[in-house]
Amino acid sequence: MSxxxxxxxxxxYKINVKKKGLVGAIGSLLVPEYKMKRAVDNISFTIDKGETVGFIGPNGAGKSTTVKMLTGILTPTSGNVEIGGLCPYKQRKKNASRIGVVFGQRTQLWWDLPVIDTFELLKHIYKVPEKVYDENIELFSEMLGLKDFINQPVRQLSLGQKMRADIAASLLHNPQIIFFDEPTIGLDVVAKEKIREFIKYINKEKGITMLFTTHDMQDIEKTCSRMIIIDHGTTIYDGTVDQIKNRYGKTRTLIVEFGQVYDKIDLIPGVEVVDTKDNKKWLAFKKEEVHISSLIADLTNKYSILDLTIQEPEIESIIREIYEGGVNYDKSLSGGGKEVLSK
Ligand SMILES: Nc1ncnc2c1ncn2[C@@H]1O[C@H](COP(=O)(O)OP(=O)(O)OP(=O)(O)O)[C@@H](O)[C@H]1O
Ligand SMILES: [Mg+2]
Incomplete structure (x- = not known):
């Protein structure tokens, strides 16, 4: 069940249009002029219990606006949202007890208080049983390395420390659903990896359902099984992470380590050398046009070969292509939990 x-x-969104110049500014104050901006445009999807969904799209696509409607912070202009049978903006308090939210751009921690005091406050706000609270504090401290700074005021923390504390805070009350809106923004690779490991763990052990917004495709690849891509407020892809790689990542690379250095090699049609280093060559081809077995057979017939590796397309490059419009999509089909991209 969804x-x-x-x-x-x-x-x-209603946007106040400011007129130019002093007279214009005064005019705008006296007779404000507005224009409407459609940030989310007819999005539909369902998420089942325990699913891990990456919610991605270029800047301004409408991701945060959608998350805000799902968490009850914003009221939709039209359409329906249901979280476990609740309407988030009408039953905001009840909904809040079931969900956790992290906005990477803005902390929910009390700026001047030590981290642990925010945790204590949240314990009272959410009425978290003592035992659950103690267990969670221990688990999160251990996995997110909170011990080093748990008694420090939030304003003294580094970005990575703050983010880890924020993530812990959002999960103290054992929510069923977690909304992550860019929880790895600005973090170094080690910190990102730590957060991904933690996310994977809570999803597996606690069965938390997750909607994860990020611009880092590694976040998605490592923690999500499904991906929803939106652009200009509409859904352009909804499917598994593997599907998108198989269907839209059409170029494969075969890395060949030859037994000696060859300046030039003879290749079957459709294959080209994209890089060379010493006795290694990177051969690119479209998977529909060239059978990998024919390519390998041809190479091993003609040359002495030490090693072969097939490189799958990077999810980053596929997504970049989609954002840049390299993959066409039919907007009339958007939404409804189905794949809407077509090449
Ligand atoms: N409070 C607001 N008032 C007016 N327009 C807004 C408001 N918040 C967002 N918008 C506009 O709505 C659109 C969607 O914004 P949103 O923040 O949802 O995008 P996003 O997908 O989260 O982008 P990013 O990846 O940059 O975080 C943008 O054009 C943005 O300028
Ligand atoms: Mg955003």
Missing amino acids: LIKVENLVKD
């Missing part, structure tokens, strides 16, 4: 249901969701 835990999250989003149906034809729309959000329009």
